[in-house]
Amino acid sequence: MKKILLYSFLIVTSVVTLIPFIWMLSTSLMTDGAASVFPPKFFPEEVVLQQYQTLFTRLNIARNFFNSIFLSVVVTTISLFFNSMAGYAFAKYRFKGKDKLFNLLLVNMIVPSQITMLPLFLMLKSVGLINTYMAIIITGMANIFGIFLIRQHCLSIPDSLIEAARMDGATDFQIYRKIILPLAVPILVTLGIFTFLGTWNDFLWPLIALTDESMYTLPVALSNLMLEHTRDPELMMAGSVLTIIPVIIVFLALQRYYIKGIMMGSVKE
Amino acid sequence: MxxxxxxxxxxxxxxxxxxxxxxxxxxxxxxxxxxxxxxxAAFVISFTDFDIYALGNFNTLRFVGINNYIRLFEDPLFWLSLKNTSYYVILATPLSIAVSLSAALLLNSKLLKYKSIFRLSYFMPYVTTLVAVAIVWRFIYHPKFGILNYFLGLIGVNPIDWLGDPNWAMPAIVIMSVWKSFGYSMIIFIAGLQNIPDDLYEAASLEGANEWQKFKSITLPLLAPTTLFISIITIVGYFQLFAEPYIMTQGGPLNSTLSIVQYMYQEGFRWWNMGYSASIAFVLFFIILIITVIQFKVQKITSK
Known part of the structure; x- marks a missing residue:
């Protein structure tokens, strides 16, 4: 009896949690105006792809979709490379000022990123990089949390492996590429999802740094579209579906790594 | 050798x-x-009158000392944004912790199977794009055609103009934010719960303790460090409120949802009052710093 009660509670609350998504998807398949009725309809009377057609033909959302994919992939690739090198060095090398440097980085994790945006904007504007892909890429090339995550993982790699390779005459970079990187794959996947989703979902910085519609990422394009289409729930829902679907696919495919990363991040003392 | x-x-x-x-x-x-x-640079800029003229010609830039901070202190709109953001944080933080802790307790129950499916659905909102879900919720909150008022109508609640009524707009954003983010704290709570040894509960059962007593005297105290960590993360994150009001209300109605970051964004990137905007950013930083320092102090006291 208690079990049935618990299960029904879990099922009801899960459905309630997912209703916004279900409603979003079903509204996105309706004809213009079909969602602006009372009582609200939960399923389209006829399923049409009209909204998606409008987005792709008239509103050129494919371009924004490309921008989002491209920037997320590039930022993820570069930052994985930079962060993993730094994280490995902080875990396994001895060098002057290492602990001080690492602590300085950790302390600065509490600085809200909004602070940097004014000077970043001015800086990039003076070198003509505002409204370019570079504005998003170079500001995302490395981050403290990523270095921290990789370092934690590399600490568990035995020194003997590295020393053995060194005896065999491997250079430091070969050790990093042939020994460390393969062993760090799980954490690289974790950090990769964080970075990919972080870049994909980011809003404030792209809103500031990208000024042409053709350069917008999906969230910025959506917020811009919302200004003119406050009365078109069907169209806006289709835009939201397009923005959310890739995120859900990436998450569902790699959720174990993602959740492990959250747990790791919570024990950073 | x-x-x-x-x-x-x-x-x-x-x-x-x-x-x-x-x-x-x-x-x-x-x-x-x-x-x-x-x-x-932001710190330096916050002591200048950097504005749209300085943007064109750096020579017009002047140091104005702490004038921006003084002006901030006398600016009713800044105080309003601080008040709104604090109101949001005060409403949303306990609610988010209550919801995520309840979900974690449920999902940690030994009685149940298929927990990963439920965990997945609770967690889903957290990974999705904030701007996209804010748009969805804007329509959910529609006074006439939105599904929330429809469901509330079924149990006899009169339609509420969620985003159009200054009294309801912030609570509406709170509900949406809690929905969006409780999955994250839930995961950390589950990890915390799994660290509590089972034999503690068994011993308590032998002594005849009921579920509530066990929760109160075992779960809550042992979960205290986790709860503290989650509170800080949540408060710090919520103080940076921006996209939700930007998409759902544009800070309205009557500036009732204007947040600190939104005010900073408006001053800096709409009116190009960059010196002033930088000082707003530093006040935000200062608030976050204080909260974090309090956390460390509390942690030190409790771990003694």
Missing amino acids: NSKEKKNIKNSYSFASTAAYFFIAPALLAILIFFFIPVI
Whole structure:
């Protein structure tokens, strides 16, 4: 009896949690105006792809979709490379000022990123990089949390492996590429999802740094579209579906790594 | 080991430290140029009258001391944004913790199977794009055609103009934010719960304790560090409220949802009052700093 009660509670609350998504998807398949009725309809009377057609033909959302994919992939690739090198060095090398440097980085994790945006904007504007892909890429090339995550993982790699390779005459970079990187794959996947989703979902910085519609990422394009289409729930829902679907696919495919990363991040003392 | 090999190892170690600098250089340079220097620059800018004229010609830039901060202190709109944001944080933080802790307790129950499916559905909102779900919720909150008022109507609640009524707009954003983010704290709570040894509960059961007593005297105290961590993360995150009001209300109605970051964004990037905007950013930083310092103090006291 208690079990049935618990299960029904879990099922009801899960459905309630997912209703916004279900409603979003079903509204996105309706004809213009079909969602602006009372009582609200939960399923389209006829399923049409009209909204998606409008987005792709008239509103050129494919371009924004490309921008989002491209920037997320590039930022993820570069930052994985930079962060993993730094994280490995902080875990396994001895060098002057290492602990001080690492602590300085950790302390600065509490600085809200909004602070940097004014000077970043001015800086990039003076070198003509505002409204370019570079504005998003170079500001995302490395981050403290990523270095921290990789370092934690590399600490568990035995020194003997590295020393053995060194005896065999491997250079430091070969050790990093042939020994460390393969062993760090799980954490690289974790950090990769964080970075990919972080870049994909980011809003404030792209809103500031990208000024042409053709350069917008999906969230910025959506917020811009919302200004003119406050009365078109069907169209806006289709835009939201397009923005959310890739995120859900990436998450569902790699959720174990993602959740492990959250747990790791919570024990950073 | 002969002396030649020893020398090789020594050499490789001294080489090692050069290699370390080579490994950390790209990331640290990027962080220096795109993080540390901007933070310092923002601090300097907050003491200038950097505005749209200075944007065109740096020569018009003047240092104005703490004038921006004084002006901030006398600016009713800034106080309003601070009040709104605090109101939001005060409503949303306990609610988010209550919901995520309840979900974690449920999902940690030994009675149940298929927990991963439920965990997945609770967690889903957290990973999705904030701007996209804010748009969805804007329509959910529609006074006439939105599904929330429809469901409430079924149980006899009169339609509420969620985003159009200054009294309801912030609570509406709170509900949406809690829905969006409770999955994250839930995961951390589950991890915390799994660290509590089972035999504690067994011993309590033997002594005849009921579920509530066990929760009160075992779960809550042992979960205290986790709860503290989650509170801080949540409060700090919520103080940076921006996209939800930007998409759902544009800070309205009657500025009732204007947040600190939104005010900073407006001053800086709409009116190009960058000096003033930088001072707003630093007040936000100061608030976050204080909260974090309090956390460390509390942690020290409780761990003694």
